Amino acid sequence: MYLASVAQEKAEMRARRPKPRKLATCLSLRREVQNRLIERHSPEQIAARLRLEFGEDAEMRVSHETI
Secondary structure, eight states: OOOHHHHHHHHHHHHSOSSOOHHHHOHHHHHHHHHHHHTTOOHHHHHHHHHHHHTTOGGGOOOTTTO
16 A cells, blocks of 8 residues: 555655765865855865865865765
8 A cells, every 4th residue: 555654754764865964074174165155166166176275185075066
């Protein structure tokens, strides 16, 4: 028997992320991104600049799609 409420609950469970979002857990990364957005940089510019400025620090990298 089909129950819409059961189907909805199952869909919500499948849609959950397996891990927390990077911008939600890394305060320093979030600050950098927010400041650059305030300065009206595009997400593409921000992602590229972070790669250049923070080099090997994987915690400070984020894709433009995430931004």
